Amino acid sequence: xxxxxxxxxxxxxxxxxxxxxxxxxxxxERAKLHDVELHQVAExxxxxxxxxxxxxxxxxxxxxxxxxxxxxxxxxxxxxxxQDGKVIVWDAFTTNKEHAVTMPCTWVMACAYAPxxxxxxxxxxxxxxxxxxxxxxxxxxxxxxxxxxxxxTNYLSACSFTNSDMQILTSSGDGTCALWDxxxxxxxxSFHGHAADVLCLDLAPSETGNTFxxxxxxxxxxxxxxxxxxxxxxxxxxxxxxNSVRYYPSGDAFASGSDDATCRLYDLRADREVAIYxxxxxxxxxxxxxxSLSGRLLFGGYNDYTINxxxxxxxxxxxxxxxxENRVSTLxxxxxxxxxxxxSWDHTLRIWA
Amino acid sequence: MARDMSDxxxxxxxxxxxxxxxxxPRTPVSATAPELISFVETxxxxxxxxxxxxxxxxxxxxxxxxxxx
Numbered sequence: 001x002x003x004x005x006x007x008x009x010x011x012x013x014x015x016x017x018x019x020x021x022x023x024x025x026x027x028x029e030r031a032k033l034h035d036v037e038l039h040q041v042a043e044x045x046x047x048x049x050x051x052x053x054x055x056x057x058x059x060x061x062x063x064x065x066x067x068x069x070x071x072x073x074x075x076x077x078x079x080x081x082x083q084d085g086k087v088i089v090w091d092a093f094t095t096n097k098e099h100a101v102t103m104p105c106t107w108v109m110a111c112a113y114a115p116x117x118x119x120x121x122x123x124x125x126x127x128x129x130x131x132x133x134x135x136x137x138x139x140x141x142x143x144x145x146x147x148x149x150x151x152x153t154n155y156l157s158a159c160s161f162t163n164s165d166m167q168i169l170t171s172s173g174d175g176t177c178a179l180w181d182x183x184x185x186x187x188x189x190s191f192h193g194h195a196a197d198v199l200c201l202d203l204a205p206s207e208t209g210n211t212f213x214x215x216x217x218x219x220x221x222x223x224x225x226x227x228x229x230x231x232x233x234x235x236x237x238x239x240x241x242x243n244s245v246r247y248y249p250s251g252d253a254f255a256s257g258s259d260d261a262t263c264r265l266y267d268l269r270a271d272r273e274v275a276i277y278x279x280x281x282x283x284x285x286x287x288x289x290x291x292s293l294s295g296r297l298l299f300g301g302y303n304d305y306t307i308n309x310x311x312x313x314x315x316x317x318x319x320x321x322x323x324x325e326n327r328v329s330t331l332x333x334x335x336x337x338x339x340x341x342x343x344s345w346d347h348t349l350r351i352w353a
Numbered sequence: 354m355a356r357d358m359s360d361x362x363x364x365x366x367x368x369x370x371x372x373x374x375x376x377x378p379r380t381p382v383s384a385t386a387p388e389l390i391s392f393v394e395t396x397x398x399x400x401x402x403x404x405x406x407x408x409x410x411x412x413x414x415x416x417x418x419x420x421x422x
Contacts, residue, residue: 015364022371033381041386045394048403056413076412093412193370195363231370233377250392252385267389269380274389294396295389296403313390338401339413353402353413 030272038265038274042313048296051309051319056339057351059090061097066343067124068158068330072113075336079120080349081108087122089134092341092351101132101142110158114165121149121168123156129170131182150180157199162226163206169226171198177214179226191224193231200244205251213254215242221256221266235266237273244288248312249295255312257286263300265312277310279317288330293337301328301342307352323350 064084071078077098081087085106089099105126112121114131123129129150132142150156154173161168162179167188171177177191177198196217204211210226221242223233240259247254248265253274257263261282265275277298284304291298291312298310307328309319326345333340339353358366397403401411408414 012361012364015361015368019364019368019371022368022375026371026375029375030379033379035381036383036386038382038386038389041383042390045390053402193366195367230373232373234370234374248389249396250389252392253389267382267385270382270385271377271379272382274382274386292400292402294393294400294403296393296397296400313393333402336401338406338411340402351413353406353411 033270039315045313048311048318053352055323055350056353057095059095059349062347065345066349067109068111069341069343070111070113071332071334072117073335074117075334079111079113080343081111081122083107087111099134110156112159112161114161116165121159125155127152129156129159149182149185158201160203171201171214173197189229191229193222194218202246204247213245215245215256217241221245246289255289255298257289257300259285261285263289275315290331290333299331299340301331303327
């Protein structure tokens with residue numbers, strides 16, 4: 001239908017109507033398959049026993065809020081980044097600091113360990129993601145070898161290497177995600193679809209193919225095809241910013257944590273939310289989530305300083321962990337599932353087992 | 354970039370996306386839920402945070418001790 005003179009208001013309104021109609025249709029299609037609840041099917045599953053999880057190590061050394069952390073594949077090293085611009089590599093067994101880099105910006109919101117264990121990536125208010133090769137020589141100035149890889153037009157919120165040291169996936173306050181070649185700094189693919197800042201991302205377990213999920217301030221969680229750049233599925237059930245997304249170990253689902261004080265589980269094949277992890281007493285946002293090795297437990301770090309442990313299948317809380325003296329901002333389970341690490345605005349990281 | 358897009362452009366983008374998604378193949382929860390559950394059940398036995406790890410085997414549980422490098 002060709003219009004000679006397009007009235008801007010009409011077009012906006014008709015677009016909105018069309019959008020609402022499609023959204024309703026989508027909900028109807030999804031509802032048809034919502035024939036049972038996950039926790040109902042899980043009634044026969046044996047209940048979990050009592051949990052005794054305690055802080056086993058406290059990593060002290062950051063001068064300000066810890067914003068992000070990641071485990072090395074060797075299951076003992078950790079990289080963490082802070083508001084004061086410092087990025088530290090720790091040996092979690094001994095609590096020794098092995099490397100420290102000072103970034104040229106404050107609020108280093110993202111950091112990641114390379115699969116080889118030989119480099120770390122980080123970025124934040126500098127709008128970039130930089131890679132630092134880790135030297136065995138502790139006296140060597142790491143900052144000298146820094147390689148700028150990603151360039152966004154707003155802050156870097158999250159980064160992750162793909163299966164190798166050669167590619168990095170980033171998410172940004174500019175509303176996009178992007179895939180970069182580390183060596184050349186070339187942009188390989190960009191992902192458009194969020195209507196506001198993207199706050200988090202997670203890559204699908206390698207066996208399940210080339211997809212990743214992102215969460216943003218538009219309350220949406222999007223699943224992307226890395227090769228085509230297309231958004232293949234989108235979920236909008238949270239009532240506020242999505243701070244963290246994490247794939248279920250099988251790759252068939254993912255969890256999210258949000259400022260609406262809930263964590264949710266989305267089943268990718270049923271294309272819908274299948275569980276909400278919430279309690280009336282939990283009113284502060286969840287900043288970060290991760291699964292235990294089997295996917296039975298979901299750990300959530302919250303802005304009320306606690307960590308809640310959820311039974312993923314039954315939807316109930318199995319434990320609440322106290323210890324941090326300020327918001328928990330980041331949380332990751334170790335690669336072999338023997339422990340998990342939490343980072344906080346109280347300047348410390350804690351290892352729990 | 355989302356911040357530089359007009360409201361109209363953002364709506365158009367959402368519309369395109371919705372059109373694709375309406376036709377996505379889906380499986381009923383009664384079929385997918387048992388699979389999520391059976392995955393967990395087969396893996397739970399080996400999940401250290403569930404079954405626990407003996408104090409002497411878990412490097413995080415033993416505290417103290419000196420490591421001379």
